[in-house]
Amino acid sequence: xxxxxxxxxxAFCTTYFGTFDQNRANLGPLYAPEATMTFEGAPINGxxxxxxxxxxxxxxxxxxxxxxxxxxxxxxxxxxxxxxxxKTDNDQVLGFSQCFHIVQAGESYFISNDIFRLALHHx
Numbered sequence: 851x852x853x854x855x856x857x858x859x860x861a862f863c864t865t866y867f868g869t870f871d872q873n874r875a876n877l878g879p880l881y882a883p884e885a886t887m888t889f890e891g892a893p894i895n896g897x898x899x900x901x902x903x904x905x906x907x908x909x910x911x912x913x914x915x916x917x918x919x920x921x922x923x924x925x926x927x928x929x930x931x932x933x934x935x936x937k938t939d940n941d942q943v944l945g946f947s948q949c950f951h952i953v954q955a956g957e958s959y960f961i962s963n964d965i966f967r968l969a970l971h972h973x
Contacts, residue, residue, distance in 0.1 A: 859921035859930045862952060862959065867914040874904045882953065882960040889966050900964070909938035914946075927953035927962065945969030 869876050881897040894900050916934040923929075930950040937943045951963040 855921045855923050855928055856919075858928060858959070859919055862928075862930065862950070863916055863919055863932060866950075866961075867916065870904070871913055874907075875901065877901055877904060880961055881964075882955070882962050885961050885964065887964040887966070890968065909941070912936055912938045924951065927951060927959065 866877070866880060869880065878897055878901045881900055883897050884895075885897050885900060887894040887900045887903070889903060894903050914934055914936045916932055918933045920931045921928055928951070930952065932946075932948045932950070934946055934948075935943050936946050946966065946968050948967075949963075949965040950961055952959045953962045
């Protein structure tokens with residue numbers, strides 16, 4: 851059982867990104883029913899809508915590589931900020947950042963808020 855915020859954040863990210871890379875459709879149980887996500891600036895409300903968005907992304911294969919992970923305790927859970935790289939299908943490697951707010955419900959933690967952005971260079 852994770853005992854420090856850092857251990858909890860690492861365990862959560864291992865589960866989240868491992869599940870995402872293997873089968874995005876299985877991410878639903880990690881999100882609270884009323885979870886909110888901002889994906890590349892677009893708001894998505896509710897677990898089912900989030901999973902529908904993630905499973906509708908155009909790539910077939912993806913591999914996430916977490917470079918850094920920072921976390922802070924909040925009044926209701928844990929704030930996790932991730933910076934890393936991802937590779938989809940035969941595309942180039944892209945940088946990304948993702949911020950999760952996970953909240954405790956009983957013995958489990960669920961994603962309450964999720965913000966995702968690719969690190970793209972704009973000309």
